[in-house]
Amino acid sequence: MSLQNVWHLRRVADTASKACYICYKPSTSVLITPDNKKPKDFFYVCPSHLKDRGFCSPIIDAEEDAKKKKDEELAREIEQVKQEYEEKQKRKKEKKKEKKEKKEEEDEDKESKKSEKEDDRKAEQEKNNKIEELQKKAEHKADDFPRIFTLHKNFYQMRINRIRSIDLAKRNAERMKDPALFPSVPKGDI
Incomplete structure (x- = not known):
């Protein structure tokens, strides 16, 4: 019956929040043992305590590092899309200026105005769609917190003692139910 000192961070709904193990404030963060073996242990803890180096230490995971890199790449892609859109808008403005000069010479091009407006709308929609897709991908990341922790020895020992x-209480309750535990009444006359 050994409890490993590996704890996974899980989130619960706001309605299911319970008192923090340390400060007794309502918390939605739960540290739980990862395996399905007995003993299964969990407790609620505030996110601020997870940052406390005296309470626990994060275990850096290669998967988390990969996720962070992907998130950074997504942020770069978003910036590139924005820059490309701005460049396109600058080019269109320059084209509009040139066309305005030509329009002053020729007022017969009413259809070009409509096509420019449509092109602007399409470009803006494309930009918005790309940004929304990239942001949806970026939203899938949970938090900046690590997901796996090890408790420091005092807190770990408290969980083991619990x-x-x-x-021990379960065993004592079972013993109390056993009638052979108690002494029997004397049978003979004294």
Whole structure:
């Protein structure tokens, strides 16, 4: 019955929040043991305590690093899309200026105005669509917090002691139910 010192961070709904293990404030963050074996242990903790180096230490995961890199790449792509859109708008403005000069010479091009407006609308829609897609990808990241932690030895020992005391209480309750535990009444006359 050994409890590994590996804890995974999980989130619960606001309605299911319970008191923090440390400060007793309502919290939606839960540290839970990852395996399905007994003993299964969990407790609620505030996100601020997860940053405290005296309470726990994060275990850096290669998957998390890859996710962070992907998020950075998405942010770069968003910036590139924005820059490309701005460049296109500058080019269109320059073209409009040139066309205005030509229009002063020729007022017969009413259809070109409509096509320019349509092109502007299409370009803006494309930009918005690209940005929305990239932001949706970026939203999939949960938090900046690591997801796996190890408790420091004092807190870890407190969790082990809690599990041992629960097991001891269960065993004592089973013993109390056993009638052979108590002494029998004397049978003979004295």
